Amino acid sequence: MTSLPADLRRHAAADCYDCAIIGGGVAGLTLAIQLAQAGRRVILFEKETYPFHRVCGEYISLENYDFLCRLGVPLAAMNLPRMTRFTLSSPSGVALHHALDIGGLGIMRYELDPLLARIARENGATILEGTRVTDVVFAQEQFTLTTAGGTTYQARTACGAWGKHANLDRTLHRPFLTAGRQDRQFVAVKYHLHDVDFPEATVEMHNFKDGYCGLSPVAGGLTNCSYISDVRNLRAHGNNIAEMEGHVLMQNPLLRPYLVAAQRQGTPPIVISQITFRERSTVDEHVLMLGDAAGTIAPLCGNGMSMGMNASFLLQGLLLDFLAGRISRMQLEQQYTRAWRGLLSRRITAGRLIHQVFGQPQLTTAGIQVLRRLPFMTDFILRLTHGQPY
The missing domain is CATH 3.30.9.30 (D-Amino Acid Oxidase; Chain A, domain 2)
Known part of the structure; x- marks a missing residue:
C-alpha cells in the first residue's frame, strides 16, 4: 500500500481524535472528562440535547x-x-x-448530565449534542464514525456508552443479539x-x-x-x-x-x-463498551450510574497507556476485559440472580x-x- 505524503499525514493526524465516545450518560461523560483532563483530544456524541430526563434510579x-x-x-x-x-x-x-x-x-440526571457535559467542555472535550452516530468502522488502526447527517470523524480509539440498546448494537453484529433467543x-x-x-x-x-x-x-x-x-x-x-x-x-x-x-x-x-439482561461483551469490533452497553445492569446490583463510572475509571488508565504507546491495542482490549470482569461482573451476576427471584411472590x-x-x-x-x- 502506498503511504500518504508527509503533509497529508500531518493533516490526517490533526483531524483524528484520540478517543471517540458514543453516548453521553454518566459513563461516557466521566470518561470524556478524565481523558480531557489528561490532555487527550476527545469527542463525545449524544443523540439527545441536554438537559433531559432518563429512566434511572438517580x-x-x-x-x-x-x-x-x-x-x-x-x-x-x-x-x-x-x-x-x-x-x-x-x-x-x-x-x-x-x-x-x-x-x-x-x-437527578436532568441536573447531573449537563453538569458533567459542561465540565468535559471546560477541560477541552468536544461534546456534540443532538448527534446520532449511525456507523463505526475500524480500518488501518483508526475508527471512522458516521453521523446521521453524513459527517464523518476519525479517532484512534472508540468507546460505546450508548446504554441498554441502540442501532449500533446491530451494526456491530454484537453476539447478544443472536436471533432465536427467547429471553x-x-x-x-x-x-x-x-x-x-x-x-x-x-x-x-x-x-x-x-x-x-x-x-x-x-x-x-x-x-x-x-x-x-x-x-x-x-x-x-x-x-x-x-x-x-x-x-x-x-x-x-x-x-x-x-x-x-x-x-x-x-x-x-x-x-x-x-x-433484556443478556450477557454482553466488553469489546466488539475493537469498540470498548462501558455502562449498560457492556452489560445491562439490573437495578439490584448496586445501581448502574455507579458501575458506569467505575468502568470509565478502569478504562481511562488503559486508554492513556495505549495512546502513549505503552501497550498494544490487543493488550488494551484484553486488559480492559479482565479488569471489567474482575471489578464488575460479580456485581452484575449477583444482581441478575436476585433479579430472577424478585417479582416471584412466594x-x-x-x-x-x-x-x-x-x-x-x-x-x-x-x-x-x-x-x-x-
Missing part, C-alpha cells in the same frame, strides 16, 4: 463520591439527600428494614413525585408480580419512583401503564400510596421497553423472612452489590 453510591469530586463535581455544595437506610418488601407487603453500609446520594423482556418506567410522605434518608425496593419498584429522594423535595416489569404485565392490561399499575403494582400495600400519588398528580412517566416473601432473621446475610448481599471508594 441514586449514586458513595463509592463514587471522591471520584466525582476529583472530576470537578461540587457535591458538597449541592445539598443532595443522603441515604443511609434500606427497605425491601414482598408483593404482599412483608418488609425488611436495614442500614446501608456505604449509602448513597440522590441526584424475557422488560419495560422500565420512571416518575418524579412531589408532596409525598417519603421516609428521609431511605431507599425503598418494593416487589410486585414479575417486577419491582425502587424509590429514593432526590434534590428539590422530589422522590424518584422507578420500576421494572415483565412486559407481559403491560400487554395483559392493553399496554396501559395506569391499568397495569392499578391491577399489578398496587397489590403491594407499601407501594400503593406512591403510585396513587403519581396518578393523582398526573405526572407523565418516562418509559423504555425491550430491556420466593420473595420467603427470602425476606430469612433475611429478617439473619441480618448478616443482608450485609453480605449489600456488599456483593456495592463497591468500594476509589
